[in-house]
Amino acid sequence: MKLIAAQATDAPGLAALHATAFPAGAAWSAGTITTLLAMEGVFGLHAPGGFILARRVLDEAEILTLAVHPAHRQQGLGLALVETSALVAATAGARVMFLEVDEANAPAMALYTKAGFAQAGLRRDYYAPGRHAWLLRRSLEA
Secondary structure, eight states: OOOEEOOGGGHHHHHHHHHHHSOTTTSOOHHHHHHHHHSTTEEEEEETTEEEEEEEETTEEEEEEEEEOGGGTTSSHHHHHHHHHHHHHHHTTOOEEEEEEETTOHHHHHHHHHTTOEEEEEEEEEEETTEEEEEEEEEOOO
């Protein structure tokens, strides 16, 4: 599976993909993705059926979003995107990676656990009142 670095010109396709992976109203627009990709430290990777956006600031990295089309799930794409983004961030100097995930999203929690993330906290009302997010953390040090 070949992962490609995301560019601003990929934003429309990535936004369309994001819309297949998230509920209505939660999907990111092409403009949002373009803006993020232009920010210092932000990088993205994509392949047919999925993409990830992450950022590195000093020795920390954060997964901003991971989207895998429903037809491409359970095939290793999500894990490949997470693992490769962790490698990119570590190579750039990050020692730890974080992300937030909806506490009710069991498939995502399983993926991130498989990728070595552990619960580091709970962000109450992160998505909406009553919709909390787990803060997950993974060391990037060997």
